[in-house]
Amino acid sequence: MQPVLSEAERRRFDERPDTTFYDSPRFVTHADDAFLARLTDCYAEVLTPGDRVLDAMSSWVSHLPDESYEVVGHGLNREELAANDRLDEWVVQDLNRDQTLPFAEGRFDAVLCALSVQYLQYPGRVFAEFRRVLEDGGVLVVSFSNRLFPTKAVRAWRAASMTGRVDLLHRALDAAGGFEARDVRRVQPGADPFYALVAHAT
Numbered sequence: 001m002q003p004v005l006s007e008a009e010r011r012r013f014d015e016r017p018d019t020t021f022y023d024s025p026r027f028v029t030h031a032d033d034a035f036l037a038r039l040t041d042c043y044a045e046v047l048t049p050g051d052r053v054l055d056a057m058s059s060w061v062s063h064l065p066d067e068s069y070e071v072v073g074h075g076l077n078r079e080e081l082a083a084n085d086r087l088d089e090w091v092v093q094d095l096n097r098d099q100t101l102p103f104a105e106g107r108f109d110a111v112l113c114a115l116s117v118q119y120l121q122y123p124g125r126v127f128a129e130f131r132r133v134l135e136d137g138g139v140l141v142v143s144f145s146n147r148l149f150p151t152k153a154v155r156a157w158r159a160a161s162m163t164g165r166v167d168l169l170h171r172a173l174d175a176a177g178g179f180e181a182r183d184v185r186r187v188q189p190g191a192d193p194f195y196a197l198v199a200h201a202t
Helices: 033-046 078-083 123-133 155-159 162-176
Strands: 052-056 070-075 089-092 108-114 134-144 179-187 194-201
Touching: 033 108, 033 134, 033 194, 052 123, 070 078, 078 089, 108 123, 123 134, 123 162, 155 162, 162 179, 162 194
Parallel strands: 052 070, 052 108, 070 089, 108 134
Antiparallel strands: 134 194, 179 194
16 A cells, blocks of 8 residues: 655654553543534434444543444553443554554444544554444544644644645545545534544445
């Protein structure tokens, strides 16, 4: 697969392993309450009760609606994942070191990636894995705002406008293949702008 980002574009100010940066838990939310409420509403619009959900690059809260889902969490901090009461199971994995997810093909009906995509150095490869573990017809929701840890976000993301960031996600989806019916949702529910790219697996 042709990389989505060049070597220069994937550089970060802090090149220490992500496992080092996330060694200590951060029991905080990474956007304001209005953003998070809109995110929960977005999930309610695309999920069906009983869906098998991968909460990728997760933490101590998943922002899911009050419905029953089978939820697997993926993240970098064990304490945060263990504190997330929406997760039925979870795994710790650094996607910048290993882009192969430890799940079977077609394992999930939905993959959610909230407020974290800006840290991926190989987004095309990761999105290809998202597609592999999605059932045909499954949905991918990638959400972001204008907040980030500037030392760990990749250079391409830091340098881009919000529209440019949407373009980066489209480039990653194009590289991954197997996604259609993309819908970009943009609103300003509060101080933090809400962006979500919703794509369906073919």
